[in-house]
Amino acid sequence: MAPPPQSVSLSLRRRKPVMLLSPAELLLMMLLLILVFFNTFGLSQNLIEYLPGFPGKLPFKFETGYIGVGENEEVQLFYYFIESESNPETDPLVLWHTGGPGCSCLFGIRNNIGPLIFDYSNSSASEPTLMLNKYAWTKVVNIIFLDQPVGAGFSYAKTSKAYYSNDTLSATLNYEFLKKWLINHPTYVDNPLYIGGDSYTGIIVPLVVNEVYNGIEAGRKPLLNMKGYILANPLTDQYSDNNGQILYAHRLGLLSDRLYQSAKENCHGNYINVDSKNVLCLSDLEKINQCLAKINFDQILEPQCEPSRKGKQDVLSRQISSYDRENPMD
Numbered sequence: 001m002a003p004p005p006q007s008v009s010l011s012l013r014r015r016k017p018v019m020l021l022s023p024a025e026l027l028l029m030m031l032l033l034i035l036v037f038f039n040t041f042g043l044s045q046n047l048i049e050y051l052p053g054f055p056g057k058l059p060f061k062f063e064t065g066y067i068g069v070g071e072n073e074e075v076q077l078f079y080y081f082i083e084s085e086s087n088p089e090t091d092p093l094v095l096w097h098t099g100g101p102g103c104s105c106l107f108g109i110r111n112n113i114g115p116l117i118f119d120y121s122n123s124s125a126s127e128p129t130l131m132l133n134k135y136a137w138t139k140v141v142n143i144i145f146l147d148q149p150v151g152a153g154f155s156y157a158k159t160s161k162a163y164y165s166n167d168t169l170s171a172t173l174n175y176e177f178l179k180k181w182l183i184n185h186p187t188y189v190d191n192p193l194y195i196g197g198d199s200y201t202g203i204i205v206p207l208v209v210n211e212v213y214n215g216i217e218a219g220r221k222p223l224l225n226m227k228g229y230i231l232a233n234p235l236t237d238q239y240s241d242n243n244g245q246i247l248y249a250h251r252l253g254l255l256s257d258r259l260y261q262s263a264k265e266n267c268h269g270n271y272i273n274v275d276s277k278n279v280l281c282l283s284d285l286e287k288i289n290q291c292l293a294k295i296n297f298d299q300i301l302e303p304q305c306e307p308s309r310k311g312k313q314d315v316l317s318r319q320i321s322s323y324d325r326e327n328p329m330d
């Protein structure tokens with residue numbers, strides 16, 4: 001029998017294993033890299049009209065580019081800008097961050113909210129085919145997808161020192177990026193502005209928003225028309241995020257009232273830092289673990305079908321000491 005765990009982690013949501021790129025994705029990355037290469041040595045921004053794997057001209061305005069930020073603009077942040085397919089002049093502008101920290105925002109474009117997705121049934125390993133995402137947010141909003149922090153995606157630094165990053169610094173640089181982007185694209189300055197992101201950027205987005213409001217209060221130009229922010233599936237606070245998952249599971253009907261009440265009393269509402277002598281609490285957590293073992297953590301309505309996820313599902317035996325930086329997620 002294994003000894004009872006000293007600290008437990010309960011993760012009902014997010015936390016994907018590091019994703020290795022499929023050959024098709026790799027090819028797309030390489031093709032985009034070629035575009036980036038021409039970007040770097042030519043204009044700082046490029047209009048993309050055609051993409052390999054997509055039949056015909058793209059039915060939306062797609063721009064990529066770099067903007068230099070920080071000391072001597074040594075940090076070069078890469079972005080993809082996709083214009084709204086409705087009324088780009090008046091539709092909201094969204095600055096979107098993808099999590100990790102350190103995932104390319106290509107993930108946000110082709111897996112979350114962007115206009116293109118892989119047409120898997122028509123793709124081969126060597127030839128990816130793209131199709132339109134009918135649920136794309138870009139049907140109604142303009143989105144800047146930002147590769148951040150420096151080192152993520154195609155963003156890079158000109159000196160090794162400038163590769164240093166932390167959350168507050170990257171938020172400051174993302175804010176600087178936004179201002180410079182709007183100076184380069186003045187027609188969007190008056191559009192309602194939203195700042196959003198998912199997963200790890202639950203930490204970054206509020207910091208950027210704070211910078212934006214400080215800038216507005218200080219009257220810094222361009223004056224941003226800030227309207228709100230979006231946190232999708234965010235990481236906010238390690239303890240409350242994880243501890244709240246028991247309450248969440250109960251509310252969703254995955255745990256009985258009896259088991260939930262018992263655990264709440266025996267564990268005194270703290271399911272993370274459990275005293276190893278508190279056998280009543282540990283026993284309740286073990287039962288909870290059994291109840292949740294077959295649940296797909298990322299989407300409880302979906303079947304638990306990925307074999308690679310097995311083992312990661314054991315909520316009780318997973319420790320949270322090695323956190324996101326060592327285990328990047330989406």
Ligand SMILES: *[C@@H]1O[C@H](CO)[C@@H](O)[C@H](O)[C@H]1NC(C)=O
Binds near residue numbers: 119121
């Ligand atoms: C795959 O491509 C063919 C030919 O272009 C098309 O007729 C078919 O609808 C596509 N299949 C899917 C699932 O999109």
Ligand SMILES: *[C@@H]1O[C@H](CO)[C@@H](O)[C@H](O)[C@H]1NC(C)=O
Binds near residue numbers: 165166167168169
């Ligand atoms: C983040 O980086 C900045 C700039 O180098 C530095 O001033 C700050 O102390 C760093 N913050 C942390 C928490 O390390």
